[in-house]
Amino acid sequence: MFVRKCRTAIKQTTRFYCLVPQRTCKIDVRGAAAMPPVPRLNQQEQQQQQQQQQQQLQPSFERLVFNPHNCGQATKLSEQDKRDYERDNAEFNAATAELNKLQPNEDSIRNSITITNAKANSVANTIMYLERSGLPLKELEKMSIIHVAGTKGKGSTCALVESILREYGARTGFFSSPHLLSTNERIRINGEPLAKHKFTHYFWKVYNRLLESREHDKDMPTFFMFLTTLGFHVFHAEKVDVLVLEVGMGGELDCTNIVPNVRTVGITSLALEHTQLLGNTLEQIAWQKAGIIKPDSNVFTHVTQPECLEIIYKRAAERNAQVIQVLDTQHYLESNLYAEYLDSFNEYVRLNGALAIALAKDWLRQTKGPLQQLQLDDSKMVSKVLRALLNTHWPGRCQLVAYQNMRVHLDGAHTVESMRVCCEWFAKSITASKNNPKILVFNRTGETDVTGLLQELQRTCPFDMVCFVPNVASTEPIDPSQTTVFCGAEKQIKRAHVIAQSWQKLCESNQVPNQAQVYNNVWDAFNGVRKRYPLNVELDVLITGSIHLLGAAISGLNMFRPLEEEAAKKQQEQSQQQQQQQQLESKDKGRSESIS
Structure with a gap:
């Protein structure tokens, strides 16, 4: 009796649908509203839906650059996750846009590096703003820090150090500059960029404190000085075991050089760079870099120039620090x-x-x-260290990415020495694809002479196409993280034309054809490349000259998907042909029936 009553109740409140071949069978039950039949997609709609889903799940260029070992199909986000992501991203962009309003970075560096201008000393100012923001300098004394300066390789050295220490179980902080794509890349916890919602939280906390304590309207730290201050707040709050700290520029008067108790110091390879700021000789460059040496510290370096080593040893002696010259990696591995x-x-x-x-x-x-x-032996390799080296990923440095039938080579080389290394790497890479057209995408901001860089590139291989571009992704609104704080797009395009003229002179001198053209942005450059070379032609592309250019290239290539567009176009053409064929068959059938 009880079972019969329950069945009656179900029948009075429910309507059932059962799908059977060729039709929808509807069973009506009294007292319920009618439901529409389930819509069926035709073959063309199904194909379009499958194609859209496939495109959405394919890894973007950004993902291939930053997460090359995890580029399977993207995880589908729930609607709530999408809303949270969009909110976090919008709030992060708002914070970054506010950050960009601070004094242009190049001007602040030029002022701070002028030794005679005591009022603009960036070390003193950074300490002042750090304490105003609520973090006393004595708190930094409690932090354990590895400080690294140099011209080439200081960022990658820091990334490798951080990876090794993480392998040993340390909770790591890592401060670097500049960023490739997003400002939060500069501040990392355990190898990962600080989450955007955390960046936003810490940003407004520090920014508002500094805003409230101003003595006049312009009394705010500069762009890099603020990020340095922000980074120290984050690492202190996140309670890292060790902070791997990369110098921004120079060393002696760099904002990062406020840290008091550093026992481990690194100085990477040195070369002439930013000569208008750091000096015109290698000795002057070395003096600036050696400025981070602290009393009683151990200073490790693989600098080879005798004149530079003399300066490093002299400055170390003044502070009772010990200098240790390190063998190159090949000899180290061979000895192990x-x-x-x-x-x-x-x-x-x-x-x-x-x-x-x-x-x-x-x-x-x-x-x-x-x-x-305590038992570590410098002369012996151990499995943890080897694993850390193999697992380190430092994007945009001698990086090869396969994308849209292109072998895209990314490297931020900006000195003659680093460009030589970049060109050697590229030349080695293209030996396996000799028949591929070779494309160069280049930019170098600032006023430095680029002739040396261009000479290295011309010696590498005969490029089939050369694109000089500003650090601008496309005509779309610029992401706040990609806003160039010291050089606008118009100025950069003028600079690109100057570089193109230098390239032309080299071509005439070397008696080689000039394949160069100036483009307004990265998107336009790759459109020009693909107009010249069909999509089925694999290309070897080298993007170099500036870390900022790599960021613009990543953004531009993220949106540049010609293979997918071509596939969609072909699919549309095939669908149209099928429809036309079906219409013809239908007409033929109608005629046959009328005749019979």
Whole structure:
């Protein structure tokens, strides 16, 4: 009796639908509203839906650059996750836009590096703003820090050090500059960029405190000085075991040089750079870089120029610091019978791996607590270190990305020495694809002479197409993180024309054809490339000259999907042909029936 009553209740409140071949069978039950039949997609609609889903799940260029080992199909977000992502992104962009209003970076650096201008000393000003923002300098004394300066490879050296220490169980902080795509890349916790919602939280906390404590309207830190202050707040609040700190520019008067108790210091390769700011000779450059040496610290370097080493040793002696010259990575691995791994390493590991190992091991010996490793032997490789080197990923440095039938080579080389390394890497890479057209995308901001850089590029290979562009992705509104704080798009385009003229002179001197053209942005450049070379032609592309250009290229290529557009076009053409064929068949059938 009870079962019969329940069945009656169900029948009075429910309507059932059952799908059977060729029709929808509807069973009506009294008292319920009618439901429409389930719509069916035709073949063309199904194909379009499948294509859209496939395109949405394919990895973007950004993902291939930043997460090359995790580029399977993208995880589909729930509607709530999408809303949270959009909100976090909007709030982060608002914070970044506010950050960009601070004094242009180049002007602030020029002022701070002028030794005679005591009022503009960036070290003193950074300390002042740090304390105004609520973080006393004495709190930094409690932090354990590895400080690294240099012309080439300081960022990749820091990335390798951070990876090794993380492998040993340390909770790491890593401050670097500049960023490739997004401002939060500069501040990393355990190897990952600070989450955007956390960046926003810390940004407004520090920014509002500084805004409230101003003594006049312009009394705010500069762009890089603010980010340095913000970074210290984050690392202090996140309670990192060790902070790997990359110098912004120079060393002696760099904003990062406020840290008092550094026991482990690194100085990477040196070359002439930013000569209008740091000096016109290698000795002057070395003096600036050696300015981060602290009393009683251990200073590790693979600098080779005798004149630079003399300055480093002299400044170290003044502060009772010990200088240790590090072997190159190849000799280090060969002495440890690990030479077979050399081909597995990225170029930056080959160049800076041994220095990073020395820095990490020195910190592990000197630190206190459970992370201390007193028995480490500098002359021996261990599995943890090898694993860390193999797993380190530092985007945009001698990086090869396969995308849209292009082998895209990314490197931010901006000195003659680093460009030579970049060109050697590119030349080695293209030996396996000799028949591919070779494309160069280049920019170099600032007023420095680019002739040396261009000469290295011309020696590398005969480029089939050369694109000089500003650091601008496309005509779309510029992402706040990609806003160039010291050089607008119009000025950059003029600069691109100047570079193109230098290239023309070199072509005439070397008696080679000039394949160069200036484009307004990266998107236009790649459109020009694909107009010349069909989509079925694989290309070898080298993008170099500026880290900022790499960011614009990543943004531009993120939106540049000609293969998918071509596939969609072909699919549409096929669908139209099928429809026309069906119409013809239908007409023929109608005629046959009328005749019979």
